[in-house]
Amino acid sequence: MSMIYSQIRAFHAVASHGSFTRAAAALSVSQPTLSSQVKALEAKYEVDLFIPAGRGIEITPLGRRLHAITQKQFRLEAEAELLLSETRSLKAGFLRIGADSPYHALPLVARYQERYPGIEISMNFGNSRDTLADLMARRIDVAIIPPPPEDDPRLISQLLIADRLVAFVPKAHKWAKQKSVNLKRLAGTRVILREEGSTTRAVFEAAVAAAGMTLKDVFEIGSREAVRAAVVEGLGVGVVSEAELIRGDNIHVLPISGADLRVPEHLVCLAECAPQRTIKAVFDLLED
Template sequence: MNLFQLRAFDAVAREGSFTRAAARLFISQPAVTGHIKALEEHYQIPLLRRTARRVELTEEGTRLAAITRAIFGLVDEAQTLLEANRQLLTGRLEVAADGPHLVMPMIANLRARYPGITVNLRLGNAQETLAALLSEHADVAVLTEVQPRNGLHLQPLSESRICALVPAGHPWAQWPKGIRLDQLNDVIMVLREPSSITRRTFDDACREAKVQPKVLLELDSREAVTEAVAAELGVGVVSSMEVSPDPRVKAIAIQGDGLVNRHMLGCMERRRSLRLIQAFFELAS
């Protein structure tokens, strides 16, 4: 069995792209293609489906990727362990986060302290971020409202509150103390999708307070919510740490219970002692 071929396949399976796999391995794209073609031909098994826009794993490829991820995950751990005495002069950290606002200052601190470290950041929703960490596609992750579980190490970072987002000309925009949660009863609102942590926290608080807003639109990004509010389609909600300067809208406080989100930094417990992960946690604290 040719480990170079397996490494090339593992990189494509992780990155979903021959180009990014080649960059990950520091070899040419034709070399990656050649390794995988030779692997498929030798074992007479299709591992990847190539389309005009993306690379997909076949059923056999998915099963093999689970094995290679474990193999080369251990190889990467061994390499990290052996390079620990080099004072983090080089290395690569895979970071996942459910939003950019907390993680960007952490990455800036890491780069300032260890300029030789390469960081790969993937942003997604809360479920995607947790899944990336648990599947070890990420070394560390910034998570919101994640429940403790066996094998997962969590470190508290901060808390944020749910705020209302209104057009700049809305009467509530002039209220210095914000509004009460019950004032949103029967109010037309534009909200994130139900799986969003911000939306779930807001829905739970409304349910407890017996408040029933009228949801006009469900949108898949905070940017879309901002645009909808600016177009005066309804009132939105946003996390206090995700408020961006925009003269068309204004974030105002909501007075009520259950409107707080907890943010944490996480890694797999068994990888907690790796030097690079340790360094990231230390800088974050």
């Protein structure tokens, strides 16, 4: 504790209690120690903060002005201590989450909010590439995205959910009575995909390339909702994550055969931030 802080604290206690004796008892120090700290403060700035008054003391006009400031100072100090204490116990705090899909993220967020209602949560959604960039730039605390490179020591990740890609067509489509569709047939028709940088597109294009094929025709749309709307309008065959697909009577879902199209979603954070209580608590939920 710095000397000036000790002296200010001593002054504040005397001004608040109106007595050196009561102030010393409140701070659990001896009265001579307290008196010497106040006198040192007065001597340092060549001022009088208290003057004798009968058998007691009286605060000076300057002392009253200083006391008004120290009241604010120690109130804010108490608030800061309370904030840190409550954050440690997860009664208060902040958590910023980024995800490439609300469908994977929101169930976890709901569990977290139920267990820690005092934690304020903000969420951003974007494609997996942008979400990872936000994490690396510390614009978010945790990310829900496909697994990052295993050899990156800056990151810690844990499996959240294992999803898969599916195709879907409008009910009037010629494939609407099929139970599934082969990857080769799918690559030979117009497919509707999210923008580059999305997990769906990366996984699907990688599977097509691994099978030694190329896509015949890609209709790119920037959101999963728009992909569904385009399929309903007959603009092509949609490919999306199964968990993200909004089902309905106007579409038919087709599992894709002939390729491994699993899409694991991981909870990811920076390794150096993993010990933070608000972040660690998210990962702990996956162990429950």
